[in-house]
Amino acid sequence: MTRTEATSTQQTDLVLYDTPGSPCARRVRMTLIEKALPFRRVVLDLARMENKAPWYLRLNPNGQVPTLRIGSRVLYESNVITEYLDRVFPEPRLYPADPEQFAQVKRWQTFEAIVSKHYGLLQYARLLGPLSRIQFSFDDFMEQARQRTREPALLAWEARVWKGEVLTAEQERHYVSTLYARLDRLEGVLRRGRYLVGDRVTQADISVYPRVVMFPYIRLNIPANRYPAVRRWMRRLESRPSFADSRTVVDRIMRHPLAAQLITWAAPATPHRHAALAPLKSLTRITLSRDIIAAESAIERHRKPPARSPEQVSAQAPVKPVPSPAGAWTVFGCPFNTETHIVVAALIASGVAFTFHPVLTPLAAEHDQAHRQRAELPEVPLVIAPDGPIQGWPYVLGRIAEHSGPSLSYPQQPWDRAWTQVACMGDTVVNYKYLRPLIWQRLIGPWLRQRWRSEAALLGALRLHTSDADELEWRRRAWRGELLSDADTRACFALLDRRARFVGQRCLDRGWFAAAQFTIGDIAEWTRQQEAIAVGWRSAGTGEQSQRAYLNWCERMAEQPFASTWVQWRTTQQQAPATVQIAATNPTGQATTRPRSP
Secondary structure (H helix, E strand, C coil): CCHHHHHHHHCCCEEEEECCCCHHHHHHHHHHHHCCCCCEEEECCHHHCHHHCHHHHHHCCCCCCCEEEECCEEEECHHHHHHHHHHHCCCCCCCCCCHHHHHHHHHHHHHHHHHHHHHHHHHHHHHHHHHHHHHCCHHHHHHHHHHHCCCHHHHHHHHHHHHCCCCCHHHHHHHHHHHHHHHHHHHHHHCCCCCCCCCCCCHHHHHHHHHHCCHHHHCCCCCCCCCHHHHHHHHHHHCCHHHHHCCCHHHHHHCCHHHHHHHHHHCCCCHHHHHHCHHHCCHHHHHHHHHHHHHHHHHHHCCCCCCCCHHHHHCCCCCCCCCCCCCCEEEEECCCCHHHHHHHHHHHHHCCCEEEEECCCHHHHHHCHHHHHHCCCCCCCEEEECCEEECCHHHHHHHHHHHHHHHCCCCCCHHHHHHHHHHHHCCHHHHHHHHHHHHHHHHHHHHHHHHCCCHHHHHHHHHCCCCCHHHHHHHHHHHHCCCCCHHHHHHHHHHHHHHHHHHHHHHHHHCCCCCCCCCHHHHHHHHHHHHHHHCCCCCCCCCCHHHHHHHHHHHHHHCCHHHHHHHHHHHHHHHCCCCEEECCCCCCCCCCEEECCC
């Protein structure tokens, strides 16, 4: 860390763009309060899609909260923001200096990210849908949406939210069961200790608590007789000022029993209930105004000088993840899974030898015995490093980069490191709402039809491994080619064009995407671009400078030594998945792929 960065950050106003009810935004507020850093809030109304407004997309092209503006510079992705703050303002330290505890924090952040996938859909079905019906008629709601976006896929999604068509009853039951299983795991850990990592509050607690405390908002109670350790942990954390004062007025309202009853009553999307609740339309607008006042008052109480001087901060040694000793690596991953592709590309670029073990679909990870014996979570990719298993693919990328040394840059300078992490994360909206189903429809669907000639044969084979109705329905729709409409596909391609312009603009400013030098963030972004090309997207050339910079960056990436080996690996695995060994890179920068001996 440079003295210039520490000094300029301390002297610069911090502006946090967030919204009430966002656990991601709350963990950033909690971190800022823990570190006694003064900041100003700009509260966005997601019900009015203010996060999709052009002015906000210029700050955060992903259109999500939170976003932190530090003077003229902008950073997003909550876990990236909190790690950056911990590097620049390390008192009190929230990411432990001990490498093993640092790794544990990262694992808990992965745990929370997996929980969020199931929580998010239930939130739309059980909370945001009823709230939208309380505030607006369907026509008013859609008019508000059209004022913020013309993207057909987004408008169709908003209509489903208002109409209560996000999840079927069977899907709701599955997600509820899955979230309680995650809560069971949390209970088991907390029965052995007061906090998630070590004997004090860390970023692990700050990352997980805001999500868990919102379970009752979607009618998932946390009974004391089943989860006594979780309840004690929550009370212990809530006694800290950062946890108490980061609550918004919305949080306080939602914890009132009458709020839960009201939302439960409004859950069915029926016209007579909307009419009965018409007087409550202004509730959210009033709440937002009061929320700003309450939050600013809480922040004022915690403003005090930083605990360390810029000179002391600049001398602080950066936290380094657990070093991996020399030895073999193994990847359990899906040949059609983007995150798996990124991890494999990074390993090839790093020059280490590794074995790839195919798990045919991401959700089938929990049914693969070899994967299940090693993984804490039923997700791919799972990487077995020489010193043990690691999950959470953004963290995995950091471990690979740290292990590879100078062959794969992972900057130590905090700002460049943070932006490398942002690049590794990508545009999560495009990745999960559009690109993932498009990959299933155009790549996995034909593979399923080739292997199982009839839908009945496919479902019969799948039922040998799972009874999960949601999983079965997803694969049935992929087999039929019904996951995305033509309008959805066009919307996806338009968003990919926007992403390409964003990449090009950053390359114009600094030469590479994430930083001034080639980093693992460039590998992650280029791999996603290759996934998009594989499903039919082509960059819409406009002749703009940013477009030319993007195409130039693509050419330079294709010339990197890892690229041809990765393309060969992907093509082979998607045609005939098999366990293979990837040899260490030889002095010419080329690697070879060969089947593993029986």
